[in-house]
Amino acid sequence: MDNRQKEIDNLKDYKYGFSTDIENIQAPKGLNEDVIKFISNIKKEPKWMLEFRLKAFERFKVLKEPDWQKPKYPKIDYQDLYYYSAPKSMKDKPKSLEDLDPKLLETYKKLGIPLQEQARLNGIAVDAVFDSVSVATTFKDELTKQGIIFCPISEAIQNQPELVKKYLGSVIPTSDHFFATLNSAVFTDGSFVYIPEGVRCPMELSTYFRINASNTGQFERTLIIADKGSYVSYLEGCTAPMRDENQLHAANVELIALDDAEIKYSTVQNWYPGDSDGKGGIYNFVTKRGLCKGKNSKISWTQVETGSAITWKYPSCILKGDNSVGEFYSIAITNNHQKADTGTKMIHLGKNTKSKIISKGISAGSSDMTYRGLVDITSKAKNSTNYTQCDSLLMGNKCGAHTVPYIKNKNSESNIAHEATTSKISEEQLYYCQQRGLNPEEAVSLIVNGFCKEVLQQLPMEFAVEAQKLVGISLEGSVG
């Protein structure tokens, strides 16, 4: 009997076991301590890192999945997911641009993405002249000269254990909410940035320049530390449509700004939103949080959210240092059956702290958009101010736009102002544009771009141009 049992176990191992094929290493399905140990092991992580993960997992076991959000989704079976899977081999990838979906190519064309870039996005090998690796290495040299560390977080865990140990989980603790805790337990990779004291990062840092940046998987972890008096601008994502076989994306992003430091974090997200009937599409459940730890520090979030079936995220600022500043600029566009529940949290703890929230939501088709935000001025945050403006634009009577701000003021020396409006594109504006020769779609795109201008201005130059086009493309088919 025992022998028989062993045999069955062996068979099981074979079927679900750890495959050592270099091109396709995969953890078994499901979530348990073994899987976490497997991930930690394959990344050759030190013991403290494994403990960090296991602690998070312990906590995860008792947490309940939140259900207060507006967009509802079918229940996710967390035991039915793969938590580690190495990048796909070259064999599975398309050989040339001709193999790609013509619709996708059309979108690239509209966005004005160069051919080489299109190829890179789809994992097609590019010719030597345009090898992005060589471009990246030149940048890397310059960064190293300044003492800036910019590498995958798995590398940082090996090479910069002190920094990682000190800051990882200091803004999003392992005991945080459901998805953040899940990420802490099973995150696979992501970026690590450290800007030394007094250094102004000479270029916009982007995952684009980081080798091995693609396929970091569904549980990404980013940690950015700006030491005293430093400055960094970080770009995440790109305007080109991204497809991914993983449906659930639960990334964690932690920012830490010390005295006089400034971090600018820009996101353009255009993941697969599902087809026009709302089937498929990515769930984007990301936890982003910044801590203004030092005096006079500043964190600024800018986001352009056009993709994903469900976007559910609240990039937040904890304004702990005196005179610190938090900013949040957001454009969220939903079309067809997309749903978004996004906004920010500004938590004022230090004196003379300031925050500003500009949120622009546009919903079209049968989509649903919610701005949900919190402004909390605590009793110690003397002389603090907040200004919030959330505007929504509706196109068609099948979509919805909602605003749910929470405003808490516990300090008589602080001021909060909040404004919100909801309206539609006026007939006069459309008529005026069309009279001057624009077709209805171009007219809408122009008007919407004007509506979003305040936020688009905050994006770095190279992003802004593409983002502007993206805004127009995202709304295609919503008029008429």
Added chain:
Amino acid sequence: MKEQLQKDFDNSIKNLNLSQKDIEIKKFCLDSFIEKGFPNRKEEDWKFSDLNQIIRNNIGELSFYNDHTSTNKVDTSVFVNGLEHNKIVFINGRIEKIDFAYEKKDQIEIIDQSETINEFKNSNSLSDLNNAFTYKCFKILVKKGYQLVKPLIIYHTSNSKIWSKNINLRLNFELDRDSSLRLIDLFKDTSEKNFLNIFYNFELKENAVLKNYKLDKFENKNIKYSFNNIDQDKNSISETFILSNGSNFLKNEINCNLKGIYSSAFINGIISLNNDKHHEIRTTINHLTENTKSYQLIKSVLEESSKAAYQGKIFVNSDAQKTDGYQLSKAILLNKESEFNAKPELEIYADDVKCSHGSASGSLNDDSIFYLMSRGLSYQQSRELLINGFLLDVVEKITDSEIKNLIKNMIGIKE
């Protein structure tokens, strides 16, 4: 609390002549309340005011049985002078007097509806509590085309006979076509540490006009919850004014359903608090059909360690095109211990709408104080002048001049 509820419920039922079916319904409501208990901060609508905790800290154990067999003497000194009016007098939750002396008798009907069933679409447990324990419920019907000559004042009075009691009240109003009613709710308590739970239901037919003024002016240590449900038909207008000032805790909730085209709702409120009072106004305006309008203005002045909250929601159904919804809340915090929380909410499913909200909170403007002081006013005078002006803005929204003057005198606002 469970045994107390059961015991008091059995005692209350004994005094009422109810059919078996009504008892069943009341029992059902009681069980539902026992299961849910008083609302607490875990419920979204009670996030800023944890009633369960407030009752526990201020009252402790409540008892729910009220002996309504004996009459109370009506103290005429509480009546408002200088304004001729009709009266309904509640003493300790018992209706003592209904007097429509100024009106045509055949135009107003008072219907005893004591055997009411739960018709409130309010999911909170307080409606269950109210249903289980209300002892008498009247419906006041204003007939077609009749406009009341004088306002109706409902006196909510209580005396020191009651202590640690829960009192449940329920009134229904129906305003038939083209009718109008001016209604003042006046709270005057000499009792302490009781919990009042008041439910009103208004039904406004075509062209009906309702003006409701809820005045909680006099200092008292009671805890109150008041819920108004207003259903509005075509062309009807409702105007609600709230003065939230005297009670230890008060939550006013207005739920307005704009069901007919061209109907409109106006809500104006003042929260003016001192000591450690805690008040809240929560409004929900449901725009259910096209061409409806709503307007809300809430201003708060908070002294000492008082706390105020405003939760306002504008809901626009997908059929409700051409909706015009507006909401503004402003608060002045005068002391570093005071606190103001707001949750102005928009939920919109129609595209051709004009909806906006604004919310601001902060201290008195230093520049304005400086300006006034440089013109010879003392700091105290300047402060009063500014607050006066701040609140006058809301009072001026009252459309009835007689009642506007009454309220101005009551809060001592000068022009």
